[in-house]
Amino acid sequence: MEYPLLDQIKGPEDVKNLEQGQLPALCAELRQKLIETVSANGGHLASNLGVVELTVALHRAFASPKDQIVWDVGHQSYVHKLLTGRADRFDTIRQFGGLSGFPRADESVHDPFGAGHSSTAISAAGGLAAAKRVKGEDGYAVAVVGDGALTGGLAFEGMNNAGRTQDKLIIVLNDNKMSISHNVGAIARHLMVIRARPFYFKIKDIAEAVLAHLPYIGPKIRKALVLSKNAIKNYLYHSTIFEEMGLIYLGPVDGHDIEAVERLLRRAKTAGRPALVHVLTVKGKGYSFAEQDPRAFHGVSRFDVETGDAIAPASRETFSAVFGRTLCMAASSNPRLCALTAAMAAGTGLTEFAAQYRDRFFDVGIAEEHAVVFAAGLAANGMLPVFAVYSTFLQRAYDQIIHDVALQKHKVVFAVDRAGLVGQDGETHQGVFDVAFFNTVPHMTVFSPTTSDELRNLLFAAFYECDGPVAVRYPRGCSPVLPADFHPAYGTYDLYGAGQADILIVTYGRLFAEAASAAQMLRREGRSVSVLKLNRIKPVDKVCYETAMFFSRLYFVEEGIRSGGVGELFCAQMMERGYQGACHISAIDDTFVQQGPVDVLLHLLGLDAEGIADRIRRDTVTPPGLKHFDGRLVL
Numbered sequence: 182m183e184y185p186l187l188d189q190i191k192g193p194e195d196v197k198n199l200e201q202g203q204l205p206a207l208c209a210e211l212r213q214k215l216i217e218t219v220s221a222n223g224g225h226l227a228s229n230l231g232v233v234e235l236t237v238a239l240h241r242a243f244a245s246p247k248d249q250i251v252w253d254v255g256h257q258s259y260v261h262k263l264l265t266g267r268a269d270r271f272d273t274i275r276q277f278g279g280l281s282g283f284p285r286a287d288e289s290v291h292d293p294f295g296a297g298h299s300s301t302a303i304s305a306a307g308g309l310a311a312a313k314r315v316k317g318e319d320g321y322a323v324a325v326v327g328d329g330a331l332t333g334g335l336a337f338e339g340m341n342n343a344g345r346t347q348d349k350l351i352i353v354l355n356d357n358k359m360s361i362s363h364n365v366g367a368i369a370r371h372l373m374v375i376r377a378r379p380f381y382f383k384i385k386d387i388a389e390a391v392l393a394h395l396p397y398i399g400p401k402i403r404k405a406l407v408l409s410k411n412a413i414k415n416y417l418y419h420s421t422i423f424e425e426m427g428l429i430y431l432g433p434v435d436g437h438d439i440e441a442v443e444r445l446l447r448r449a450k451t452a453g454r455p456a457l458v459h460v461l462t463v464k465g466k467g468y469s470f471a472e473q474d475p476r477a478f479h480g481v482s483r484f485d486v487e488t489g490d491a492i493a494p495a496s497r498e499t500f501s502a503v504f505g506r507t508l509c510m511a512a513s514s515n516p517r518l519c520a521l522t523a524a525m526a527a528g529t530g531l532t533e534f535a536a537q538y539r540d541r542f543f544d545v546g547i548a549e550e551h552a553v554v555f556a557a558g559l560a561a562n563g564m565l566p567v568f569a570v571y572s573t574f575l576q577r578a579y580d581q582i583i584h585d586v587a588l589q590k591h592k593v594v595f596a597v598d599r600a601g602l603v604g605q606d607g608e609t610h611q612g613v614f615d616v617a618f619f620n621t622v623p624h625m626t627v628f629s630p631t632t633s634d635e636l637r638n639l640l641f642a643a644f645y646e647c648d649g650p651v652a653v654r655y656p657r658g659c660s661p662v663l664p665a666d667f668h669p670a671y672g673t674y675d676l677y678g679a680g681q682a683d684i685l686i687v688t689y690g691r692l693f694a695e696a697a698s699a700a701q702m703l704r705r706e707g708r709s710v711s712v713l714k715l716n717r718i719k720p721v722d723k724v725c726y727e728t729a730m731f732f733s734r735l736y737f738v739e740e741g742i743r744s745g746g747v748g749e750l751f752c753a754q755m756m757e758r759g760y761q762g763a764c765h766i767s768a769i770d771d772t773f774v775q776q777g778p779v780d781v782l783l784h785l786l787g788l789d790a791e792g793i794a795d796r797i798r799r800d801t802v803t804p805p806g807l808k809h810f811d812g813r814l815v816l
């Protein structure tokens with residue numbers, strides 16, 4: 182593909198220097214580049230196609246990096262990356278070692294704040310703007326927030342505080358009526374009402390523009406109006422929730438009209454206090470498949486540009502799909518069962534449940550904390566709530582899990598999807614903390630199936646055999662391939678191999694597949710190795726400790742953060758029981774895990790079959806009973 186204009190853009194200054202007449206051609210090239218790259222790498226397409234003109238206008242109205250642009254979630258920052266000196270590396274986006282799919286401060290001076298999780302931009306930009314004021318530095322902080330991100334409570338905490346400052350903070354609300362699915366809730370309805378009154382806002386806009394252009398007296402008249410109690414004030418300044426929160430509201434403006442957006446952004450700069458610019462865009466703009474089905478093209482794997490079809494669709498049913506199907510089945514015979522999602526209905530496999538059981542399905546928007554407390558309320562009144570949530574996003578609701586669920590022993594089921602490494606979304610999205618935080622919570626039961634058959638079984642165990650809160654956690658993708666001689670017992674654990682041997686690998690979840698093939702390799706080399714697979718990881722069945730006593734070396738492998746993980750607790754239990762053998766833990770040791778294919782990451786972490794086998798081989802020359810290996814902490 183040829184990119185004559187984009188090739189000239191080495192930074193935001195070059196965007197400013199383009200003639201107005203060149204901008205449509207630049208936007209066409211940007212869209213072409215997005216489609217070409219995302220179709221090859223996978224990534225967030227529809228959101229980026231929708232903000233092409235908005236991003237160009239932002240870089241013309243502001244001077245990054247002096248003005249700091251903070252993208253909420255950050256999944257829509259690709260165009261910003263292309264315009265801020267990263268076009269030459271753009272084909273590496275989301276690849277191992279390549280550009281991140283999200284803003285990262287260590288990637289560019291034009292990314293003042295990192296993201297990946299939703300609804301943080303207003304608070305972050307508020308902090309950036311306050312710091313500028315205190316330090317006497319020039320420049321604006323601009324938070325670009327989607328209408329979906331605005332459903333998160335944190336966004337409102339940010340606005341609540343922004344509205345009482347005079348800081349150079351501008352919020353750009355990118356309203357495309359979509360979260361990943363259709364946006365939900367009262368805020369979405371409020372935005373719809375605003376969109377439905379273009380004439381009123383036009384008049385209001387003109388009045389604002391006149392005041393903004395009147396030197397000296399303009400701001401004075403405005404202030405007098407705002408402080409007055411008359412009808413004009415109500416007409417002009419109390420028509421949106423944003424004004425009620427103390428912000429100046431500008432818009433709505435067609436987000437694909439660069440000149441109009443730029444004009445409004447420049448006006449926001451003259452407001453003298455925090456302003457919100459409401460921009461209307463079309464998610465997926467410019468690529469017909471994405472415009473027609475923005476949900477499907479929100480996040481995509483590699484696809485054929487001509488047909489829009491995925492290049493390698495999953496050959497087996499994903500864990501999410503199995504979860505969704507199981508839940509529908511369970512709901513058909515249990516009228517108390519209901520499902521909750523925080524804006525991730527499609528990703529968590531709940532689409533069918535939503536269609537079949539509308540009154541028992543709750544999409545609460547990007548509001549994980551609310552979802553957990555709401556679920557606790559449902560449980561308190563006799564329902565059986567199942568909150569399907571990605572591991573990484575559940576981090577938000579740690580306090581609610583403790584204070585509102587576990588402390589009150591409410592029976593809430595957490596279906597924790599994307600547990601473990603997720604791959605290309607990288608550091609912000611790896612689901613490697615849930616086990617450690619669940620481990621700290623009294624009364625929790627946690628299951629970690631390896632296969633989708635086990636997932637089905639353990640879900641029913643969670644629904645009907647457990648008291649109090651339960652989590653069932655499972656990874657992104659499909660069941661791993663297991664050895665033909667492994668026969669699951671569908672209990673709290675499985676033992677693969679002899680009940681007494683030299684070496685025992687202890688693990689759970691999908692890593693069992695790696696551990697089992699490591700065991701097979703080592704057995705072929707003459708070592709005696711078994712694998713203990715924990716299906717219930719909290720509490721671990723005490724039979725598992727008793728079994729482990731029969732082995733002289735324990736190797737715990739865990740696809741999660743080591744600190745507070747099952748490995749540490751398991752080894753501590755063994756020590757307390759007087760275990761004399763060696764214990765070693767392989768886990769994610771005090772680090773964040775970068776983006777890349779899961780198999781590559783597991784290899785780097787020493788958690789694939791080869792890494793597990795190598796670690797054991799290294800020790801076979803070491804006398805059993807040693808408690809320190811390679812300078813690493815060994816319990």
Ligand SMILES: Cc1ncc(C[n+]2csc(CCOP(=O)(O)OP(=O)(O)O)c2C)c(N)n1
Nearest residue numbers: 228297298299327328329330359360361524
């Ligand atoms: C805390 C949290 N929950 C859920 C998500 C998953 N997520 C990523 S983008 C998105 C939709 C955001 O919608 P919006 O802000 O309107 O952006 P758009 O894609 O429409 O441009 C969701 C739910 C997330 N990133 N963070």
Ligand SMILES: CC(=O)[C@@H](O)[C@H](O)COP(=O)(O)O
Nearest residue numbers: 254256297480528599606657
């Ligand atoms: C930006 C974001 O948080 C989501 O879009 C996420 O990338 C989805 O991940 P999956 O592709 O695993 O559903």
Ligand SMILES: [Mg+2]
Nearest residue numbers: 327328329359
């Ligand atoms: Mg949106």
